[in-house]
Structures are given as C-alpha cells and as structure tokens.
Amino acid sequence: MPAHDVMPDLTLYQPATLDDAVALADRLGTDAWLVAGGQDTFGWLKDRAKRPKALIELTAIDALKGVREVDGEVEIGALTTLTALAAEPLVRERYPLLAQAASHVASPQIRNMGTLGGNLCQDTRCWYYRRGLNCYRAGGNICYADSPQGMNREHCIFGASRCVAVSPSDTAPALVALEARMVITGPGGVRVLPAEGFFLGPEIDIEHMTALRPGEVLSAVRLPAKWAGRPCYFEKVADRNVWDFALVSIAAVFDEQAGTIREARLVSGGVATTPKRLRDVENALRGRPRNAATGDTVAALANRGARTLNHNHFKLPLLENLVRRSLRA
C-alpha cells in the first residue's frame, strides 16, 4: 500500500474571470477539479484518493467574493471565506442562522481559507471512502460502512441508498432552512436551483453530492427576504468543539405570528447524505406556539423514517433533543 502526502503532478489553471473558469471547466470536463480554499481538495489529492489531471483554482476571481444586496435579496459570492461570511454585518443582522453555522465550521484556520462554496460542495467524510476504497461512491460495487460490523457511528439514519455517508457541511442545513437559491454558472449560462435541490442523495447520484455538472461552477448563493430577521436556531453537536464534523446539527427558522408558528423550516445535518428537512416536524409545528411543550410534542416526529446502522442509533435521541432545543430557545 503506497502512502502519499506530496502534491501530485497536475496542471494548475488560475483563471481570473468566471467566464474563463467555466470555459476551462467545460473544456477539461471530468479531468478537472475546481478548488477554492482547498481544505477538502488537498487531502484528496495528496492521498491520491482522487486523481484529477488539472486543478482550476478559483480564488483569483474577485467577482465571486463578498456579500451584496440584489433586489432585496442577499447574494453571497461562493468564494467568500467562512470567516468573512460569519463576520459580515448584513448576514449577521438578517440571517444570523447562516452566520452561526459558518462560525461553527472546522477551525479558525480552516474558516480563514475555506469558502462558502467549498463548504457546500465538499465531499463526504465517510472514512472508508476517504481511504480511497472503491466503494459505491467511488464508482465501485460495495459499501463497507453499511455492513454487519461496519464502523458507522457517523453515518446516516435517513436516505440510505447503498451509500450511507452523510453530508458534512455545516452551512448547507442553514441554507436549506433559509430557502436559499444556488446560482450555478455553466457553459450554457446561469441556472438557479433551490438549495434543497442542489444536494443530491445517493439514490439519485451515488458518486456526487451536488447537482453541479462537469463544467459548472457554483458562483453565488442568494438568500430570500422571506426569512430575513426571523427567529432561528443553530446547533452543532460534534465530539470536539473545534475541527470536527457534526454528529448531528440542526438549523431552524420560524415565522411566528401572534404567538404561534405560521411556518417553520427545520433542517438537520449529519443524519443524511443531504441536509435533511424534518418535514413532519415542520407540518406539526404549524399553529403551535414555539415553546418547550411543543418541542416535547413534535420531537419524536423528527425520526420518522429513520433507519439506524450498527453504531449510530444515538442519533435518534440526539436529533429529537436538538429539535426540542430549537423550539425551547
């Protein structure tokens, strides 16, 4: 077993404009790998677990950085670093949920380098997959994690389809909760997808976690005014308080009127291959007050349809508890 840790030989492209980046990505297709902060990328490359021929580094494209207001919506450039995002007044003021989520990613050093786009597009952390094994997600025929004695404490309780990996992103659940829209620039122009449709489960595409196709770049994220300034709750439970991935996280927003919830969106990270919307909970919350009693009433609905593996049934009570906390806060 060779063990690697130096960068492989590959061609590095550093386009200065989005058009150039898209043109390159389109031309190079699956040979190319888009890199922003590199916090997910370099591990893959140095381990040789992924072997692209070319690297398209996006960080020189200034147009993809920063937060701006467009038609009453807040648009965040995909290259905005997580540190910048968490500190951005516009985001902190209107979408504190996203600011909190961004500030819980990994470690300060990683947030300084890592970008929102990278955090959303990062690959799963299933340790078998990360070892470079030829599992389903790597195009193979097998899942090592979902096996009678597989070590799958971190794996999913929802949406398994051969692969049982989970979405590692902390910002993704927040964006799904906020009904964000993802701006994707490709050779054919721009398309906009709801955040919920951006993340793909293994039943749809077992090898990719997002709807991005070769040649496409996630260029921005737009946050609708609908949820601006609404009460929200974010919590991430991980083993460590720094540089760790969520065992379970929750991102919730509430639209309350006269003491009752008119609409709520609750999204959990770490429990499915995509951010998991807790629709049963959302539906049950309509018309109820946001308080501890409601939490006790609806918490169990969070686990409807869950299927646990050998080592992850703790995620059931943990998810219920996080739902409770989001309602109590």
Add this chain to the structure above:
Amino acid sequence: MSYLHIGKDFTPPDVHAKVTGKARYVEDFAVDGMVHARLYTSPMPHGRVTAIDASAALAMAGVVGILTADDLPPPEAPNATMLTNEPVYVGDPILAVAAVDEQTAEAALDRIRVTMEPLPFVVDPTDSLRPGGASARQEGNVYPRELKDLHWTRDDVERFLSGQEPTGAAPEEWRYGDLEAAFDDADLVLAESFVTAGYAHMSMEPRSVLSYWQNGKCYVYGSTQSQSFVMPGLARALGVEMKDVVLISEFCGGGFGSKIAAYPMLALPGHFAKKLGRPVMLRITREQEYYLGSARVGFQGWMRAGFKADGKVTAVDLYIVQDIGSQRTGGDASSAGGAVSILYQPDAMRLRSVPVFTNTTPRGAQRGPGQNQIAAVFEPLLDKAARQLGIDPVAIRVRNAPDSTGTVNAEQGPVTSAYLKEALQQGAALFDWEARRQHNGQRQGSKVRAVAVGQGYHSAGATGYDGLVRITPDGRVHLHVGVGNLGTYSYASTARAAAEVLQCRWESCEIHRGSTDAHLPWSSYQAGSNTSFTHQRANYVAAMDALAKIRAIAAATLGGAADDYEVADERVFRRGQPARSMSYAEVSARAIELGGSYSGAEAPDDIHEVTARAVQALAGTGLIGVAKDTMPVRGEPPGLAVAFIEVEVDTETGKVDIVDYLGVAECGTVVHPMGLHAQIRSGAVWGFGMAALERHVYDPQNGLPAHVGFYQTKPPTYLDVPVRMSATAVDLPDPDAPFGARGIGEPVMGCATAAWMCAVSEALGGHLFNRTPVTPDMIVNHLAGRAPSTPPLATNSY
C-alpha cells in the same frame, strides 16, 4: 531551604529556537547526495508477501533502489520489524523505495506490485481467545513474555464478556497477602468489568530519519525522546558497534512513549544508505505515523475490590486482557496492578493478565502505561464505594493514601517518600471542595454540574546512570547531558543540579546535548517519569566529583586541606579567607596541567562505555567531573498526582464541558515551577483526550483503521479544555534525591482522566461507564435509556 537554581524558573536554552521556528527537526536537514525514501506498507492486516515486482519502479528515471526484508537481518518474533515479508497489521512496512526526489519516490511506489496471500487476522483480543480464534501472529496469539497459543472455552469468553468473574486462563499472575481473608474482612465488595481503548501516540513530528555513512560511522538524524539510552539498541539494529554510531536528535516533536529507545525506523535509512552508498532521508507520512507510531495498550478487564465501612480498601482482584497489538510489549497490566497497590494500599491483592496480540498497530508505553488506564476505571469504582458507604470522595482517598511508610507492587517494597494525603488536602482546600461538592447534581436547564477528584501514580526515578561536567579554562561550566529533549525541559532542569552544586551562574553554564558528537554521558530513558529524580542524582554526583577536584586543586595550589575550601561565585576559596581563592578558569587550567582524573585522562572504572568514550574525547580540555550514581536509595520513588475537576454534562447532547481544573503534583521538591505547571496542565489535556475524545478503531471485517489523520483521531483542541487550569505542588523534598525532586510526567495525566470519569459519573447520578473513552453518543444513549451500540467490552467501539 534556599537554592541558587532549584525551584527557580529559567528559560531552557532550546526555547527560543522552538518558538521562533529556528529549531531544526529531522526533515529540516539535508546533506549532499541525499536520496528520498518512501515506504510501501501492508494493505492487509495479516498476510504473506509472495512476490515483489519493482521492475517498473526501478526502470523510472531518478529511482535509485529498493530495500526489502531480504536485505535486512532476519527478525526475531515478536519484535517490531523494519521491513517484513509477513506483515501483521495494516501499515506494516514491506519495502522502501528511494529516488532523487520525493515526487519520483512516490510515483515509484505506485508502480511496485506486491503480491500477497492473506492470513487469518483479529482486531479484538477476546476474538482471538475464543475457541478456534485467529492468531494475530503465526507464532502464537498471546505473549506472557514468551510466544504461546491460548484459547479459552466458549463459556470462559461469554462469562468474561458478560462481566462475570473471569474463568479463562491467565498466563501472568502476581499476588500478595491473603486475598480471600481480605475480602472476607470487607464490609462492601464491588465488582465491575471495564474496557479502555488503546489509541495512538500521535507524535506531531513523524518518525522521519536521515542517515548516511562516513568513515565507517553511521550518522543518524532521528527524533527520539532519549539520547544516550537510544545508542545500544540503535547500534544493534544497525549491526555495528556503539562507537560507530552518531545520533543527532536535538529536538523531538513529540514521542509520548513511542520514541523512548531505538524504534525500527530509526535504523532503516542506515541500512538503505549502506546498500545505496548514498545518504537516505526517510520521511514518514502522517498516515504512516499512525501505523508505525505506536499506540497505548488497550485493556478489557474485570476488577473486584473490598472496602471496610470506613472506606479502607482491604483487597483488590484485577483481571486484565491486554490488547498488545502486533508486537512485543505487555507490561501495562502489571503496572496497573502496581498503581492500585500504592494508591489504595490494599491488604491483599491479585493481578492476573492475558497479553493478546491483535493485528493492529504496534503498542508500547504511552504516558502512564497501565497506571493511567486503571486510574480511569478504578477511581470511579472507589467513588461508587464512597457513595454506598456515605463517605466523601476526598476522604476515602485520604483514608487509603500512602504516606512515606507506604508499600508498592507485588513485592510490597518501600517508597522513598510519599505525601499523597497532603496533596489531597492541599488540593481540596485550594479547590474549595467542600463547598463546591454541595452543588453536585444540580441541574440548570439541560446541564448538570459535578465536581470530582482523581488520582494518578507512576514510579518516578531510577539510579545507576552517569553524569559529566566540565570546566574549561575560560571559566565556563559545560554540562554534558545524555538526556534527550522530549519536550519537558528535563535535560536542562536536571542539569541545574550540577550548577547548584558548583554554585555557578546559569549564564556561565553551557549545556551540551543532542548529538553523540557532543560527548554525552550514559543516561536513562526519557520516559517513565524518571528523569527528574535520576538525573538530578547523576548530575549531582558528577558535580560533586568536580567539586572534590576543584577543592583538591585549590588545596594543592593555595595550601591547606581540600576540606578547607568552599565555592561561590565561580571561585573556590579558603573558608574564612575569601582572598585565598582561585577562579574556576584557573582551576580548569591547573586541572589540564595535572592530567589524570582531573583532566579526564583517567576515568572511573564503573562508568558506562558511552560515558567513558565521551570522557576520552574531552580529556585535556578542562576539569572533568564524572561519576556514576551509586548513591543509596531506600525504595521506589513515587510520582503522585491529584486532580480536582468541575464538569457540566449536557443531558440532551451528551457533551461534557470542563469548567474548572486543578492539578496537584506530589513530586518532592519543585525544581522548575513553570515547567512543572506546564506538565500538569498539558498532562491533563492529554488525560481529557483519553477520557473523552481520542479515537482508535478498526473495522473487524477487514482490519482497516479508521484513524489515520488528526481530524479522525480527535485529540483535544483549545475549546475542549477549560479556559482556566490551575496547578500546584506539595513541594516536600524526597530524601533520596539530592535536591529532593521526583518525576511527575505520567501521573499528572492519569489523575485528569480519572477525575473526568468520576465527575461524569457523579453528574449522571453514579452511572459507571467503565470504559474509556466516554463519548457524547454513549452519554446520549444512556440518558435515553438505549443500549450502547457496541457489545460489552468491545475494543473497537469509537
């Protein structure tokens, strides 16, 4: 007693280089003609190499050669090998390839075809003990100091796993006292089974090595905890005499027990360099460091303890199945027994153990090997007894704590001194224990607070090593230190004993260390918490030898008897006649003229060959003080530590926040307060890691490890430890150390793990997890009334 140096803070001479980045670690060195080696390691947990085809790699431009097990002396099972044709764990090195640069070497690795035949493997000791269970090594599945096959009956295994008193054969046993009588004497008997996971040493600096041969000598740039102590093993591994080895190890980026002596990789580049005729730099990747870098021995065990109504421990029966990984080790269980014997002073005790091989990374001593595992599970048992007997946790510990009449180990030998009661009482007062304990179990929202106390022990000193000091004609005092720079600054703090004896300013001293070429004396291993005690003594005897020579020269030069002379301010003067004096510079010049033992032309007979060679090299350069420590010692010097902790357990998330921490060291006289406090706090951080975080897990279906990166193994981070961590020490001198100091490195970790365990148990109303680590999922499951997700005593559970 007031000292010039002892008990005073100082700046160890290597600190600036470390904090400014100027320190050169192994990978920072480069020499002319150096080639870069890379390892090809086993992809399977146990197998036999049937063919190696390196032709495609060797045909690449820039590839200079490969090294296989066939190029090396045959290994002796179950020793760790440099390279092997029968790997016993995933990551066991099979071959090395060298090329002119790293990229080429890595590309060459991809072109080597190694054909292997899988052999049966096992990653959990009890699976190996089952009837027909796989043996991790073909030579045998257990290692009670010899290779043997041992299998239990199905019933033995089931009983053990279900927590009943073990019935399976245990090939290692010691005992003292009348165990049955002592249990009969007890008012309360408690028994629990337990499991403690092994986990990686995780040295920040991987064990990279640079080697080359020059004029028949092998130069080895390595990362080691010890310096002189590494030499015999390294010479053996290289197949040369010790005089032909030069070890350069000025800085060590962490060893934690995994770099005490000559580990296999230290010698591999030497062999490769010999084969290639070129210097070889072997850089170890982070992933490989997790394979080669060793791990703590895991315990699966059962314990029973008897208590009198007043809390006195009457009897302890320990039974430990040790997960000793794939290679020679296995002292942890006996050390665990030793710790119990001293901390609780039971009237009778028995230790049984089964050291079992698994196809996992090699294991070895890790900070408190054995003592800290048992502290993590036995201390909560003590609290359970205290709870049932209605005794305060501090009080039950005070009731059992050893004083200087305490005894230790199977032999029930004496200790040099012990002040554990004082440590407990001092800590309790400082922590405001009585008041804070009243709030235990109080809930605030989803959080429950609790305070707890924990204890740790490790033997803390050895004797019989050499010291070497030299005063040159410029008046400088040269402290030749064979102690390695493992990160505790003990190389410097122990050298200060010589400066104390010679009453010289620290600025006049120069420490020589870090390379065989610096002419260093024979020294102990920098491990086992022993350096402070051991080398205070060794430096003391060497300095006393120098002092005797200074006085003799002064008497011969200035008249009178040697006894009439004293030293101060780097001068020797006649008592009451300060004017009749010589400077150290003058004394040194005179010593060179006198020759013989004064200048090192002659050396004592009883010193080690390493010291003798150093003296020989230094002879004639100044006044030489050299001696072997033959001072008497009355028993085992104990290192004792107590921790007080306050935690907040979130009953909804299972997260444990450490709110406050106080570490109390009982290590005799404090030599270097800053260094000690850093040890107490950093030991605690490590202890929290063992208790709550550090991950080491194998998939039993394929033997692959899930922990090959820092983010997967999860050592504690800044936000996982309390903002405030306090440290203090009892500071009573040990009579057998010249300046009263004993070692403390290991117990200050074990007490933290124990305190964390006890506090979480206390917060959860006395629930015992009886395991390390305890992670949020386990706490959440427990509180939700759900069964744990792993079978009882499974080692691969987190």
Add this chain to the structure above:
Amino acid sequence: MDIIELRQDVWGREVVAGISWDLLWLVAAAALVAITSHLLVSAFLKKAVRPAPGGRRLTRHAPADRAFHWVMAASVFVLLITGVLPILGIRFAWLTIHWVAGIVLTLAVAFHMVRSLFWQDAKSIWVVPRDLGELRRHPPRAAKYTLAQKSMHLAMAVVVLVVIGTGILLMTVIDMPWWERSNWLDESTLGWMFVLHGASTLALVALIALHVYFALRPEKLFYTRSMIKGWISENEHRAHHDPARWLPDETA
C-alpha cells in the same frame, strides 16, 4: 476500450468490478449495423411475402401468454431504462424502480416457466433439427414458431435467466424491505456478478433491438398483432406455417 472494468478490493488487490460500459456503444452500434444491413438486404434482394389478413382467425397466443409477454416487455423496458440511463449520466432515483421491476420480471418469468412447462407444449418453442429446413425456404414453413423466433426465445431465455439470477444475488447486497444488506459475497465474486449482469444487459439491448426491429417489419407485423390480439389469419398461417406441424384452433 476495456471489456471488463478492474478495481482494487479492500486490500488493494485487483478484482473484476463489472463490464465496461464503453461496450454499450459497441453493442448499440452492432445492433444498428445488423438492422441496417437487414434493411438493405431485404429491400434489394428479398421479396417480402405479406399475406393478407383474410380468412378465419386462428389462435396463436392465449390471453395469459400475451399478458406475460407484455408484462415481461414492460419490466425489461423499465429495467433497461433504470439500469442504463444513470450510466449515461441521467440522474434520478432509479434503484427502487429497478428492483421492483426486477421482481415483476422474475415473477412473470416464473409464471411463464411453470405454465409452459406444465400446461403447455414447451417443446413447441425448442429448436429441433428439422427447423433448419426453414433456412432453405422463404418464407419458412414453420411449426408454431419459426426458427428465428425459437432462436430469439432461446437467447432471451438464457439472457433473462442470467440477468434475473445475478439480479437476485445483487439484491442481497442492497437493503430490501425483507433484509438488510451485507457484504457476504466476496468482492471478486460480486464483481463477476456485475460482469454477468452487465453482459446480459448488453445482450438484452442487442436482442431487444433486433426483436423490436423484426416485430415492426411489414412482413412480420402479423406476428406482432398476434401478440396483441392473439390471432393470425388463415392466410398468414398458410403462408408461413406447415399445418402438419401446427394447426391452431379458430378463435372464439
């Protein structure tokens, strides 16, 4: 172009992982070439015999058999769509539909096998030496099934049984309502199952292409109609079949 895809197993050993999907294009192209050639040959060389659908209506396929055929056709079509489109990069949740269709196909085939073996003249679909005479005569004077039909059936039977057999084994390594997945097949065996499953899929693509092509040929359309409506005309029977070998009843 690879024929078989190799991958490394959990211990880095090279194992077969499946058929190379590059072959899909090859098979599609081959089928297209075969069909085009036949089109050309029949357009220029052969005179197609197209008997009028007049006369009495003779029963060729019982309703149960027609139902079986179309259930099988539908399930195979669904299986191919769900199996092949994801390979072509079209993303949708295919797996559940795939195995459900696979179970439908399996049940249909089981029904057909039991029915044909115990209640029907199974031999009528079996190729016998005498069928070879049809090669010399145009149009053939066949028994109930022509040599071409028998051959197609034989090929289909083999391929479908392989695809079902391997499919059932592959179902054991995914989660099903009745069991949880496991890795009980070692990776090499699993790889060979994928090879067989993939190879039979490719064969199915080719066979179905030919089957559909011939079903749509003007001179054979009456067979297609018979698979829909159940009957052929007396004229068609006379033109293509030997009454001595097959004389069906009149339909109701």
